[in-house]
Amino acid sequence: MTVEPGVEELRELVAEFQPNRGHVMPALHKVQEKYGFIPRPAFEVIARQLNSTPALIFGAATFYSDYRLHAPPETEIAWCCGPACRVLGGQRVLDAIQDELGIGFDEHTEGDRLGLHVGQCNGTCHEAPQVWVNGKVRGNLTPESARELVRELKAAGE
Amino acid sequence: MNAKLESIIAEAKRNWQSEQNSGRIRIRVTRDTSSLARGADETIAKLQGAIDSKKLTADLGVTGSWGFCWMEPCVTVRSAAGTHTILYGNVTPDRAGEFIEAIAAGRDFPELAIGVVEGNATADIPLLSDHPFMKGQVRRLMANIGTTDPESIEHYLAHDGYAGFGKALEMDAEAIVKEMLDSGLGGRAGAGFPTGRKWDFLRTATASPRYLVCNADEGDPGAWVNRVLLEGDPHLIVEGLLIASLATHADEAYIYIRYEYPIAFARMQKAVEQAREKGLVGKNILGSGKDFEIVVFFGAGAYVCGAETGLMSSIDGYRGMPRIKPPFPAQAGLWNKPTNVNNVESYANAPMIMRNGAQWWSSVSDAKEKGTKMFTFSGSVNWAGCVEVPFGPSIGTVVDQWCGGMREGRVLKGFQPGGPLSGVCAANRNLTLTLDPYRELGLFLGGGGIVFFDQFTCVLDMCKFFLAFCEDESCARCTTCRGGTQRAVEIMRRIQAGGGRDSDFTNLQTLVTTMVWSNCFHGQFAMTTIKTALKAFPDEWQEHIVEKKCRAGVCEALESGLQPVRRVEPEEALALAGS
Numbered sequence: 209m210t211v212e213p214g215v216e217e218l219r220e221l222v223a224e225f226q227p228n229r230g231h232v233m234p235a236l237h238k239v240q241e242k243y244g245f246i247p248r249p250a251f252e253v254i255a256r257q258l259n260s261t262p263a264l265i266f267g268a269a270t271f272y273s274d275y276r277l278h279a280p281p282e283t284e285i286a287w288c289c290g291p292a293c294r295v296l297g298g299q300r301v302l303d304a305i306q307d308e309l310g311i312g313f314d315e316h317t318e319g320d321r322l323g324l325h326v327g328q329c330n331g332t333c334h335e336a337p338q339v340w341v342n343g344k345v346r347g348n349l350t351p352e353s354a355r356e357l358v359r360e361l362k363a364a365g366e
Numbered sequence: 367m368n369a370k371l372e373s374i375i376a377e378a379k380r381n382w383q384s385e386q387n388s389g390r391i392r393i394r395v396t397r398d399t400s401s402l403a404r405g406a407d408e409t410i411a412k413l414q415g416a417i418d419s420k421k422l423t424a425d426l427g428v429t430g431s432w433g434f435c436w437m438e439p440c441v442t443v444r445s446a447a448g449t450h451t452i453l454y455g456n457v458t459p460d461r462a463g464e465f466i467e468a469i470a471a472g473r474d475f476p477e478l479a480i481g482v483v484e485g486n487a488t489a490d491i492p493l494l495s496d497h498p499f500m501k502g503q504v505r506r507l508m509a510n511i512g513t514t515d516p517e518s519i520e521h522y523l524a525h526d527g528y529a530g531f532g533k534a535l536e537m538d539a540e541a542i543v544k545e546m547l548d549s550g551l552g553g554r555a556g557a558g559f560p561t562g563r564k565w566d567f568l569r570t571a572t573a574s575p576r577y578l579v580c581n582a583d584e585g586d587p588g589a590w591v592n593r594v595l596l597e598g599d600p601h602l603i604v605e606g607l608l609i610a611s612l613a614t615h616a617d618e619a620y621i622y623i624r625y626e627y628p629i630a631f632a633r634m635q636k637a638v639e640q641a642r643e644k645g646l647v648g649k650n651i652l653g654s655g656k657d658f659e660i661v662v663f664f665g666a667g668a669y670v671c672g673a674e675t676g677l678m679s680s681i682d683g684y685r686g687m688p689r690i691k692p693p694f695p696a697q698a699g700l701w702n703k704p705t706n707v708n709n710v711e712s713y714a715n716a717p718m719i720m721r722n723g724a725q726w727w728s729s730v731s732d733a734k735e736k737g738t739k740m741f742t743f744s745g746s747v748n749w750a751g752c753v754e755v756p757f758g759p760s761i762g763t764v765v766d767q768w769c770g771g772m773r774e775g776r777v778l779k780g781f782q783p784g785g786p787l788s789g790v791c792a793a794n795r796n797l798t799l800t801l802d803p804y805r806e807l808g809l810f811l812g813g814g815g816i817v818f819f820d821q822f823t824c825v826l827d828m829c830k831f832f833l834a835f836c837e838d839e840s841c842a843r844c845t846t847c848r849g850g851t852q853r854a855v856e857i858m859r860r861i862q863a864g865g866g867r868d869s870d871f872t873n874l875q876t877l878v879t880t881m882v883w884s885n886c887f888h889g890q891f892a893m894t895t896i897k898t899a900l901k902a903f904p905d906e907w908q909e910h911i912v913e914k915k916c917r918a919g920v921c922e923a924l925e926s927g928l929q930p931v932r933r934v935e936p937e938e939a940l941a942l943a944g945s
Contacts, residue, residue: 230681236666237664268684272625274666289835291828295745295746295818295819299827330626332403333745334400334438334750345403
């Protein structure tokens with residue numbers, strides 16, 4: 209269970225931002241950078257700071273796939289959903305990972321140890337098919353090596 | 367030229383020269399997203415460790431990517447005398463030790479050599495310009511990449527950086543726009559609309575303040591040309607924006623970079639700060655009385671923000687939903703003020719045009735589309751890399767020469783010319799890299815990311831995949847797009863599960879003809895993949911829907927028609943691919 213940060217702390221964090229200056233996303237980034245996700249009170253604090261409403265800020269935040277409303281897992285596997293990965297067998301790699309983890313996208317294993325996320329192509333297609341483990345590329349996967357990788361990550365936390 | 371600018375360029379050139387004549391071995395490692403994925407930082411650490419422990423008179427630095435992305439990390443080694451420079455590839459951490467041993471002993475390391483950059487070819491190492499990947503490339507935007515440190519404004523200045531801006535400072539806005547128009551530069555994101563005309567819209571707008579937006583939200587999966595530029599030569603984009611600000615009387619620019627490119631974001635921020643320190647950005651630029659601000663903006667993962675009005679909503683702080691045009695951005699863009707939105711590459715060409723003139727710039731090829739274009743290639747080819755070429759080469763050249771051919775046992779079946787909205791076409795080696803042939807086929811050549819696929823790829827699965835992408839990324843404003851993409855994905859899933867019906871052809875056609883009513887490109891072109899795939903691969907649809915077969919063996923509920931993997935001769939491959 210994550211403890212939510214206090215309102216004072218959040219206010220201080222976003223104090224530099226101003227209304228009508230394109231600061232909604234920078235403010236959300238700053239909060240997420242600090243906590244790994246955007247805690248609920250942050251929407252109210254940012255709204256007040258930017259002379260907006262929590263509904264508008266929440267609406268903006270949920271439009272994007274990379275703002276998170278929940279704490280990330282300890283280790284995150286982001287599976288690249290790009291076409292080069294798909295052409296080279298990415299779907300079977302995903303099937304193997306999901307089978308081995310026993311969870312679907314944006315779910316976590318027990319104790320928030322491992323999580324699965326959809327990653328977007330960033331042009332390291334020479335490593336296809338690939339995943340990012342906490343941002344680090346693990347490429348040229350086969351269903352077998354992907355299973356191996358998941359087992360390795362599972363074992364690392366035990 | 368502006369005296370202050372002239373003096374900082376001259377000083378940077380002197381420093382660069384003395385650095386070149388330092389009498390030390392110069393080792394430069396590519397450090398970008400691609401090379402980091404292949405262990406560049408560990409390679410750098412190992413090389414630095416060896417330099418220190420062996421007390422080599424060598425200095426280590428970083429550059430952007432040469433485009434040999436599949437062979438990252440790449441390393442150039444320039445001899446102490448400065449007469450012999452070699453580019454090496456695949457200098458992964460496990461090879462770094464033996465590599466630096468050889469360099470320390472004064473030897474080349476032919477095993478990993480790609481080619482000789484400076485000096486004569488050796489018995490083991492040919493010239494880099496003779497490498498098939500480099501042949502036919504004309505590197506203008508990429509001229510500095512591999513040579514300069516992307517985080518050094520000094521290096522950029524030493525290579526005539528900001529000289530184009532210097533020239534523009536002495537011209538009036540109309541003359542700059544005219545030069546841009548004369549060059550024939552078309553928008554580089556796919557539409558090809560003349561950049562000069564766009565600039566003219568903003569130049570003649572009446573309200574102020576006015577804004578420039580650089581669209582670096584390169585969301586097309588399989589495209590990373592903008593990333594190579596942003597990470598490899600960020601000052602080129604700053605200079606392009608400066609020139610555009612003079613041409614359009616813009617007050618402020620936003621560079622919108624997608625969340626997946628954190629290194630590009632950091633480097634652009636650094637470049638803007640360095641430009642500010644030199645007096646190139648901010649108040650009273652170089653004493654000219656001109657004020658101009660640049661803000662580097664970080665996206666958060668939304669494909670539809672690549673649409674210019676979606677991007678503006680995003681900066682404004684709302685959901686990144688594309689707006690209804692008119693009003694056009696030049697009338698009411700950011701904060702309802704006049705705004706001009708261009709692609710990264712479009713801005714990056716402006717310094718080239720200013721420095722060397724429109725005529726030089728456009729004389730590079732006979733194609734109707736002027737200038738050079740960067741492309742990235744990926745999928746079932748051997749080499750996934752980034753090239754810069756004049757418009758016009760054929761797909762055959764692309765595959766054979768710049769992609770190193772197809773992967774073993776894989777036959778070219780088709781390709782996607784530029785992102786999930788661009789459609790798919792069957793293998794046709796004679797298609798050229800120009801805009802018209804694709805338009806005639808109902809496709810478009812997009813931002814530069816071309817993805818090749820082979821006989822193991824099911825065309826219907828690709829269609830499902832791209833429609834699912836479009837469904838996921840739809841902003842949900844228009845019923846046609848929100849509901850249409852959902853419906854298309856449902857139909858595709860059912861067909862793949864063995865539930866295809868004859869009426870599906872009609873259903874899909876209905877979606878093709880109604881989704882074009884959507885407000886923005888996203889909805890209008892979401893069905894392009896299915897529309898073009900129906901035309902290019904009619905047999906495969908017939909097999910899936912009527913015969914319940916999947917020749918690629920991808921759709922597990924259907925009977926597999928997969929042929930065993932075997933080597934295929936090129937002529938036979940062509941016949942099989944139906945070109």
